[in-house]
Amino acid sequence: MGILDMKFFSLIGFKKKPHAVWKKYYAKKDMNFDVPNISIYQYIKNKSLENNYKDSIAIEYFGTKITYTNFYKNIDKAAKSFRSQGVRRGDVVTILSANIPEAVISFYALNKIGAVANMIHPLSSENEIKEALNRYSTVMLVAMDITYSKIKNIINDTEVYKTIIISAKDSMSTLMKIGYEVTQGYKVEKPKKSEDYLYWKDFIKFGEKYSKDKVLEETKRDTPAVILHSGGTTGTPKGIVLSNGNFNAATIQSEKALPDLDKEDVILAIMPIFHGFGLSVSITDAFAVGAKVVLIPTFKASEFDKLITKNNPSVLVGVPTLFEALTTNERMEDVNLSNLKYVIGGGDTLSKKRVEAINKFLHEHGANTNFTQGYGMTEAVACISFDLKYASRPGTVGIPWPGTYVQITKPGTDEPVGIGEDGEICICGPTVMLGYYNNEKETNEALHIHKDGNVWLHSGDIGTMDKDGFITYKQRLKRMIxxxxxxxxxxxxxxxxxxxxxxxxxxxxxxxxxxxxxxxxxxxxxxxxxxxxxxxxxxxxxxxxxxxxxxxxxxxxxxxxxxxxxxxxxxxxxxxxxxxxxxxxxxxxxxx
Structure with a gap:
């Protein structure tokens, strides 16, 4: 059974609007918005056309700068290339890559033609890769060359009929490319060109010759767009199926909650594209406002000072590891951070003491902003609540994102607990996933229809909410590290x-x-x-x-x-x- 034949919840819209004590912090229009009935690709491209981003830099990567005009041209070429190689609407194509331009372009190209991108960590073991390829009926694989030593051992045990090989060096400037090949590239085992393996340049040439599709069927918001990964209560991997509408809603929420981001901003994309936080906040949300995305395929804590000095970012998004590197790197002593607008933590919450230490460091280095953290789940794309500049309360993970509703209930039920009482964090809104791929049992355990008629995501996390809607995250119900x-x-x-x-x-x-x-x-x-x-x-x-x-x-x-x-x-x-x-x-x- 293909992914388009699977039954999923449709979560755009409400049977009855839930109560929101935090709505006073938002304008009425921010709490009530329509999610466009289009693909992720079409949404960000429309934003680019509306706001004239064409000459702005979309991606910077090791000496190479790609304008928004060329970015969308590259996506369109790749979309034709996928079509030329037999990828059709609803097909699952796995992307096994770090943050490099070819992987990002592939994601949006697949989205344009209505295919589903299955995002996998390139450090996954060969058995994990094989299981993922088979579990999601992958027809094609886009993989970094550094993963070939694992792929070659398992690819014949899958239904993958073609693998597109991409490399960290593909989009580097000439000098960078030479340096990479001399220091690292020569060590990488690579496949020979064949019917089974295509290199990126050759793959794109097929698209340049492809002319069959004059008009593609429009992709709708309720259709699956991407599979990201989590684990069940047993640790068995689950595929979280997110729709085009889920991602577009998350991007709209970001635009409303962070209204001062625009095409002058620079975002360091350190969070990986196979992570909901990275793919949504660092990549898609940035493209929607015309910002420059600096792709970082491998983060080296020892070189953080050079990264900051060279790129002068206005937005830093990362997990606690990144902020430890920021505050403990001795070479950061003379680095100026005055350009920072947002320093956003995700992936896990930090203690008040560690947040205070980060803020002290930021202020000592000229930053006129504070570290902010939120609460999120891949099952809701990324962000659920956030500690906003104008609505902040120390020790909390902020208020729900505009258009997202949160309720604290007795675990496993739809019975609300009192203000300040511990309970399970439940989420309702347009970013809540369609469901888990081919896993009705886990889907039904996570998504419940409450008495109000709405579908609520039960997080399995314990937290509290105060009288103003600020959420305090306590601990995981699930046994997870x-x-x-x-x-x-x-x-x-x-x-x-x-x-x-x-x-x-x-x-x-x-x-x-x-x-x-x-x-x-x-x-x-x-x-x-x-x-x-x-x-x-x-x-x-x-x-x-x-x-x-x-x-x-x-x-x-x-x-x-x-x-x-x-x-x-x-x-x-x-x-x-x-x-x-x-x-x-x-x-x-x-x-x-």
């Missing part, structure tokens, strides 16, 4: 570790990390007859490297004779977490 903004699922790691014949039990917890917020630690109990040896440890580590994304690989392994169990015989991960916390406290206070 967030490392540098990426979701890591303990059960997924445990399943991989327990593939080793020597392992009897395993349990994974999150432990604090100075920059990544949390990282995974694995507790392992071996079967009788096996011993903890360097060789065995190396085998388990290699197993994890082969089957897990780089950010999911445990940073610590602790071997025990046995693991604590609950009364019903399950490994007691809470007990392990408690013991680990106590151990770290003792080490911190110098106790033996």
């Amino acid at each position: 967030v490392t540098s903004g990426y979701n890591v699922y303990p059960s997924q790691i445990e399943e991989v570790i327990e593939r080793h014949p020597a392992v009897m039990d395993s349990s994974v917890i999150g432990i604090p990390h100075p920059y990544k917020v949390e990282v995974a630690k694995a507790f392992i109990a071996l079967k009788q007859g096996y011993k903890d040896t360097p060789k065995l440890r190396a085998e388990i580590e290699e197993l994890c490297k082969k089957n897990l994304a780089a950010y999911s690989i445990p940073k610590e392994y602790e071997f025990r004779k046995s693991l604590p169990k609950t009364m019903i015989g399950k490994v007691d991960f809470r007990k392990l977490q408690q013991e680990n916390n106590e151990k770290r406290m003792e080490e911190r206070h110098g106790k033996k």
Whole structure:
């Protein structure tokens, strides 16, 4: 069954407008807006035409500048190229890439022709890539050359009939391209040109010759546009299906909440395009206002000062790791940050103490703005609430985004709790996903029809709301680790570790990390007859490297004779977490 044949909720519009105590912070027109019945591509292109962005720079990338006029020309060429190679409306095409122009162009080109982009992390293991290609019935793959060493081992076990190879060097200036090839490119294993593999330049040439499509059928707002990824309550990956209307609504919300952004602004696109926050806030929202997007495929904390000095950004968007790099880089001492309008944190919340430290750093370096953070989920594109300049309350994640409604309920129900009481954060509005790809059970657990007749997204997160609508995020109901903004699922790691014949039990917890917020630690109990040896440890580590994304690989392994169990015989991960916390406290206070 194709994605266009799947049944999804249509969430544009309300049966009855929910109550919003925070509406006083917005103009009436900001709370009530229509979502255009067009594609993401058409929405941002229309904005460009309406506001005459044609000569402004859309993308800057390692010495290359692409104007909005050329950006849309490149998208149109790529759209024809995909059509020439057999991609049709509703087909799923996987993009396996970091932030490079060819990946961004591919996303909008696929959107233009009504295909669905499945966005995958290029550091995914080969088994994760194979499972994703098969799970979403991918017909074509757009992949960075650095992933070929993994692709070649699994591609014949999928239905992919053609792979388009793109490279970090493709859009670099001539000098940069030479430097890249001399220092890094020569190390990368690449496929030979064939029927199965096309390089980007050759791929585009097919589009230049393609002339069959005079008029394409218009893409509507309720049609699927992109698949982004999360994990279920068990850690099994889920494909979050977001519509054109979801993304367009998110962009309109951003325009209303951040009205002072325009074509003079510069946004560092450090957040990756396979992340909802990155694809929406750093990329699509920026193009809608004609801003310049500086694409950063690999973020190096040690070079943050050079990045800031060279590009003089007005908007910084990132996860806690980025802001740790900002405040701890010694070479940032003389860097001027006075051009910054917004410094936006996502992926995870920061403590008041860390926010205060970031603000102190910003002000000491000339910034006339504060660090702002919000609350979001990929199931609602990205942002749900935000700490606005004109509506801010320390310790909270702000008020709901304009047009989005939030209710705090008793977990798993539609019964509201009182002001300031803990409950589950539920979301209603035009950015709420269509559903999970081919997963009716998980979709029904996440999307509930409340008594008001509206569809509400149940987040699985605990929070409170005060009398003015400010939300305080408390904790996750789900057992999940967030490392540098990426979701890591303990059960997924445990399943991989327990593939080793020597392992009897395993349990994974999150432990604090100075920059990544949390990282995974694995507790392992071996079967009788096996011993903890360097060789065995190396085998388990290699197993994890082969089957897990780089950010999911445990940073610590602790071997025990046995693991604590609950009364019903399950490994007691809470007990392990408690013991680990106590151990770290003792080490911190110098106790033996």
